[in-house]
Amino acid sequence: MKQMGKLAWALWFGYAFLYVPIALLIFYSFNESRLVTVWGGFSTKWYAELLQNDQLLGAAWLSLKVAAMSATASVVLGTVAGLALARFGRFRGRTLFGGMITAPLVMPEVITGLSLLLLFVALEQAIGWPDGRGMTTITIAHTTFTMAYVAVIIQSRLVSLDESLEEAAMDLGARPAKVFFVITLPIIAPAIVSGWLLAFTLSLDDVVVASFVSGPGSTTLPMVIFSSVKFGISPQINALATLMMVVVATGIFIASLVMARQERQRKRDEQMAVQGG
C-alpha cells in the first residue's frame, strides 16, 4: 500500500512535468504585456493579431492540406503494409519489407529529410519530376515517414484480432477482397481512425523534414513557428499554441467518444454472435 502511495506521487509528478508548461502557455496567451513572463492584465489582443497575420494563416492552410493528403495516403499504404505483415505469413522479401516499415519510426529526422531531398534533386535531374519542390514533395515525404506509424498500429491491432472470423468468411466462399472490405476493415476501423489522426498530427508537427524538402514559397506552419521562436519571440505564438491545443483536445475527445461507442457496439455484436442471437 505504501508502495502504491509512492507510485502515485511519481505519476502525479510526471503529469505535472507534462502539463505545467502547457498550462503556463495558455495562461500567458491572455497576457496584455509583450514580455512573455510579466503579467500585464487580461487581454485577447494576441488572438486578434494572429487572425490578421496572413503569412501565418497561409502557412497554416498549406500545413493542413499537406497533413490531410499525407495522412490519407499513409493510411492506405500503411493499412496494406500492416495487413501484409500480420496476415500474409512469409513472403519473399518480408524481412526487408518489415525493416523498411519500422526503420522510419526511429530514423533521425535530419537523415530522412536529407535523403529525400537528394532523391528529389536526383529525380528532377534524371526525369524532370518533381518540377521544383513544394506541396507535392512535402506530402510524399510526410507519407513516407507517417505510414510506418499507421502500419505498426494496424499490425498490432490485427495480431491481437481473432483470425477465425476471416477464415469463417473464406470458408463460406467470400473472396479475399470481399473478406477484407466486409469483415476486416470494419473491425480495424478504430485503428485506421487513430492511425489517420496520428499521421495528421505528425505531419502538422514536422519542421525538419519539411525544411529539407520544401522549396521557396512553400513554408509550412511549423517552419514559420520555428523561425519566429528562433529569431525573437512573438506573443502571437502563445495564442496560436492555445488555439491548436484546443482544436487537438476537442478532436481527440470526439474521436475517443466515437471509438468507445464503436468498441461497445462491437462487443455487443460479438456477444450476440456467440449466443447465437
Added chain:
Amino acid sequence: MIDLLRRIGLWGRGVVVAIPYLWLLLFFLVPFLIVFGISLSEAMLAQPPYAPLVDWLVDEDAGTTKLQILLNLSNYLRLGGDDLYILAYLNSVKIALVTTVCCLLLGYPMAYAIARAEPSKRGPLMMLVILPFWTSFLIRIYAWIGILKANGVVDNLLQWTGMTTEPFELLYSDWAVYIGMTYCYLPFMVLPLYATLEKLDPTLLEAAADLGCRPWKAFLTVTLPLSLPGIIAGSLLVFIPSVGEFVTPELLGGPDTLMIGRVLWNEFFANRDWPVASAVAIALLLFLVVPIMVFQHVQGRQTEAGR
C-alpha cells in the same frame, strides 16, 4: 481449379504488397543509396552543388567512349580528421544517453503505476500521457523557453523564495536540452513500458509474495526482468532519434551545445557542402545500425509474443 484460384489469390496478394513495398523502396531505400553516392562525390559550385560520380568521356579522335567513375573519400577523411565532427558525435551520444536515462527514470514509475491502476482507469491515465504528444512539439519546446530563461518562471520562483538574488538562466545550456528532450520523448518511453507491464501476470507477484519475497525484491527479481523487452524498446525509441536531434538543441541549447544533427544541418544549409553533409549522415547511420537492428529484433519479438 482450386489450385488456380489459390494462385490468383497469391497473385492478388503480391499486387497488394507491391504497392507499399515499391513506395518504400523508392522513397526510403533508394534515397539512402543516393546519399551514399553523393557522400563520395566532390563539392563544387553548381546546381546541384556536387560533381557527378559517373562521367562518359567521349574521345572523338579515337572514336571511343570511356566510362569514368570518380570516388572521393576525402569527405570521410575530413570527418575523422576534424575534432569538430568527432566531438559532435560524442556529445550527441552523451545527450541522447542522458535523455534516455531521464525518460526511463521518469517513465518507468508512471507506466508501472498506470499498469497497476484499476482496469477502467488505465485508458484515461494513458490518454493523459499521450495527449501532449498530439500537440505540436515545437510549441511545447517553446513553452520551456518561457520557463527556463532569465526572468522566466523558474528564475522568478527562485528569486521569490530567496534562493538566488542574481538572475538565473537555465536556457541555452545542456541542462535545458536535457529537460526539453526528456519532455518531448517521454511518451515514447511510457508507451512500450506500459504495453509490457500491463500484460504482466499478477499471479507471478502473488506467488513470489507467498514464497516470502518482499515487494521490493519481487520487483527486482520478477517484474523488472519481465519488463526488459519494454525497457529495451522504449530506450531505443528514445535514444536513436535523440542522437540526430536538431530542433531542441537549436532552440534550447547554447552555441556550444554541439550535436551531430545540427552539424549536418549547418553543412547542408549554411555551408552548402552537400557531399560532407551526406558523409555526416552516412556515418551517423552506420553508427545507428546496431541500435536500429536491436530495435527491429525487439519489435519483431513483441509482435510474435502478441500472437
